[in-house]
Amino acid sequence: MKTSTLQDVARVANVSTATVSRSLSNPVVVSESTRRRVADAVKATGYRINHAARNLRTQRAHSVLVLLPDLANPFFSAILEGISRVLARQGYSMLIASTQHVHDSGERLIDYLDDARADGMIVLDGALETDVVEMLSSASQAERILFACEWVEDANFPSVRCENRTGTRIAVNHLYGLGHTKIAHITGPTGNVLGQIRKEAFVAELADLGLELKAEWIMTGDFTLAAGCLAAQEWIAMNDRPTAVFCASDQLAMGFIAELSRHDFKVPDHVSVMGFDDIDLAEQFIPPLTSIRQDRMMIGETAAKMLLARIVTPSEENLERATVLPVSLVIRESTSPP
Amino acid sequence: MKTSTLQDVARVANVSTATVSRSLSNPVVVSESTRRRVADAVKATGYRINHAARNLRTQRAHSVLVLLPDLANPFFSAILEGISRVLARQGYSMLIASTQHVHDSGERLIDYLDDARADGMIVLDGALETDVVEMLSSASQAERILFACEWVEDANFPSVRCENRTGTRIAVNHLYGLGHTKIAHITGPTGNVLGQIRKEAFVAELADLGLELKAEWIMTGDFTLAAGCLAAQEWIAMNDRPTAVFCASDQLAMGFIAELSRHDFKVPDHVSVMGFDDIDLAEQFIPPLTSIRQDRMMIGETAAKMLLARIVTPSEENLERATVLPVSLVIRESTSPP
DNA sequence: ACAAAATATGTAATCGATTACAAAAGTATC
DNA sequence: GATACTTTTGTAATCGATTACATATTTTGT
Structure with missing residues (x-):
């Protein structure tokens, strides 16, 4: 029929x-x-x-593309949920692509906007290659691209992010408040804005508190479990071990703790460990992880709302360029006095 | 421009x-x-x-809708990755919606197909409400709906699934082979096909091996971490504790182990535990989890290929109705001789 | 009661690609 | 060189909704 x-x-x-x-x-x-x-x-x-007919006539796709670096990363799920919720309410569909695939297939990201497949784009990947970023920012549709969580320093895209600096300071102060004075940090991947900012804020806060910071106490990671494990081995090998470690992501913290427990170190007895993000699993982890909570659902919702505002009323120039959302400290059992 | x-x-x-x-x-x-x-x-x-113009003229949306019960479930990520990969290669886009939202917004699922937003649908949720299933199966576009992983018993939709029965038997035999004779099971949610089948296969295999099975050794769960924790409390309270537990999902197994360790029971020393699915985290868990591996990427790819075949050449009736993919045993450290 | 304004509806062009059909150009065959 | 056939290209209708503009109808003001 x-x-x-x-x-x-x-x-x-x-x-x-x-x-x-x-x-x-x-x-x-x-x-x-x-x-x-x-x-x-x-x-x-x-x-x-018939959406195809309406889309053709109105020159709107009624859909938004979300670009992820990696579908498997649990950090993104709640953000997607938030985006999806807002879009659905406005009759928009959510397209998903991974930056990896797009690159593989030689497809140009901007094509999604140019060829009427999507009205806008939410990018959750700050590590886009330079040429891709340039292509995007020079595009006629550049104002319909929005970054969430991560962003690209040089480019001037609108974005939604959380208080990374404040979050880091809260974390350090939590550890300091517990009595720790030898605090280490496992960073995000080199070149990642989030990792960079959290590291800078970490260094700054330690300086403000007048705490010592040995070079080896800053361990380079990349947000993953595996990197956390490696960092644990570094920690174990240290002569003067820090009594607390602030990790740039929950996954790092989990990997760190996991590897420690394989070597019979206990958290928080031998070392206090904090994460960042408060992913779902943090609460279930053993021990339950103290972390800096980002409201990922809210990030997604905010991003979708900002983008839709730009799509629906592109003329108005009172449009928010960057929204910074608050973070909060969630104290669980992975931190204690030294 | x-x-x-x-x-x-x-x-x-x-x-x-x-x-x-x-x-x-x-x-x-x-x-x-x-x-x-x-x-x-x-x-x-x-x-x-211009996709909108082509879509209108050709009566194709050149996109596929993937329906998830829950975006946050890590089990789905690799499946999405597989689907996305195949679709992208054919110039199709991937739309994502959660069954929850659709229900909330009063939207009808079939509308996606009827109103030219999507050419087909891959459903990853076997727990659709009966009225939704009926609506789908009576729809003119029903042949463009495909279930992956889960499915609905009564309806006759094409599907991709893994060897749940065989996987369960392999699991039980692994435990039996290690010397366990008192084996318990934590099930999926009541009414879920996967949980049901795995439970049936579990009971059947125990019978085949001539092993005793006390009623209390079958604990009802629902695939989540939390349910695993509850089951652990049941296990602790038992007089005659089983020496091995086969869980219907990795998340159950993780919850179970987590709760045990909170009460100072060690896995596998006090009890061997197995999961099902082999999600990414299983390898990183402490202890690394023995599990039945489903190749989720492959499930996704197969589903996408089957669906595209139906969309592109709907006439051919040599179309696969169900594809069953193999599973394999991954032995890690959560199981050992009693 | 009549003009002016406001409201409601219809006509037909339009968005941009695809494709049935017609026409033209080229090739082969005898 | 004429005929039949194949290959290549063009013309114009079509997909289904939206909307500028025109027209018809109702309301308002005096």
């Missing part, structure tokens, strides 16, 4: 297609009685709007 | 739009020289096909 079209509805309601269209998308300009007849006809015919 | 259209290309190449269109989508019918001229014109104009 073919689905019915505006024409069919118009025939049944005995009006023109223009009236049906108006009745559905802009009801106030249609008289009460006509509106009712159209509504009945819609019900009778089981009419569903 | 507006993007250029077929018309623009045609003008530059000095041919008709029909020729340009053919030159791009069906080059063999166009002469070598013309094809070259068109190619040059495309490059000169920076032409990009």
Whole structure:
């Protein structure tokens, strides 16, 4: 059975297609009685709007592309949930692509916007290659691209992020407040903005507190479990072991703790460990992880709202360029006095 | 700068739009020289096909909807990765929606197919409400719906799944082979097909091996960490504790182990524990988890391929209705002789 | 009661690509 | 060189909704 079209509805309601269209998308300009007849006809015919037709005519795709570096990273799930929720409410669909695949297939990201597949783009990957970033920022559609969580320093895209600096300071102060004075840090990947900022804030806060910081206490990681394990081996090998470690991500912290426990070190008895992000698993981990909580659902919702605002009313220049969302300290059992 | 259209290309190449269109989508019918001229014109104009226009004319959305019960579940990530990879290769986009949101917003799932937003649907949620399932199966587009991993018993949708029965038997035999004779099981949620089948296979295999099975050794769970914790409390409270536990999911196993270790029981010293799925985290867990591995990437790829075959050549009735993919035993450190 | 304004509806062009059909150009065959 | 056939290209209709503009109808003001 073919689905019915505006024409069919118009025939049944005995009006023109223009009236049906108006009745559905802009009801106030249609008289009460006509509106009712159209509504009945819609019900009778089981009419569903054809998105392809509307998209062509209105030059809108009614969908947004979300770009992830890695679908498997649990950090993104709640963000997607938030984005999806807001988009669905506005009748928009959510397209997903991983930056990896796009690169593999030689496809250009900007094509999604240029060829009417998506009206906007939310990028969750700050590690885009330079040429990709340049291509995006020079594109005519650049104002429809928004970064969330991560961002690219040089480019001037709108973005949503959390208080990375403040979060880091809160973390360090939590450890300091417990009595720790020898505090180490496992960083994110070199070149990553988040890792960089958290590291800078860490160094700055230690300086403010007048705490010593040995060079070897800053261990380079990359947000992953595996990197956490390696860092643990470094820690074990140290002569003067820090009594607390602030990790740039929960996954790092988990890997660190896991490797320690394989070598019979206990957290927080031998060393206090903190993460950053407060992913779902942090609460279930053993020991439950003290972390800096980012409201990922909120990040997703905010990103989607900002982007939709730009898509729907692109003229207004009172548009937010960057939104910074608060973080909070979640104290669990992986930290204690030294 | 507006993007250029077929018309623009045609003008530059000095041919008709029909020729340009053919030159791009069906080059063999166009002469070598013309094809070259068109190619040059495309490059000169920076032409990009307009998907909305093509979709309208061809009655194809060139996209597939993937329905998840829960974006946050790490089990799905690799499946999405597999789906995405195959779709991208064929020029299809991947839309994502969660069954929860769709239900909340009162939207009907089938609308995605009816209103030209998607050409097909991959459903990763076997727990759809009955009315939704009925709506889907009675739809004209029902042949474009495919279930992956989970499925609905009564309905006759094509599906991709893994060897749940065989996997369960392998698991039980692994434990039996280590010398365990008192083996318990933590099930999936009541009513879930996967949980049901794994439970049945578990009971059957124990019977085949002639092993005793006390009623309390089958603990009802729901695939989550939390359920695993509860089951651990049950286990602790038992007089005659089983020496091995086969869990219907890795998350159950992790919750179970976590709760045990909070009560100073050690795995595998006090009890051997197995999971099912082999999610990424299983390898990093402490202890690393013995599990039944499903190749989730492969499940995703297979699902996407099957669905595309149905979309592209819907006539052929030599189409696979169900593909069952093999599983394998991954032995790590959570199991040992009693 | 009539003009002016406001409201409601219809007509038809439009978005940009695809494709049935027609026409033209080229090749082979005798 | 004429005929039949194949290959290549063009013309124009089409997909289904939206919307500028025109027209018809109702309301308002005096």
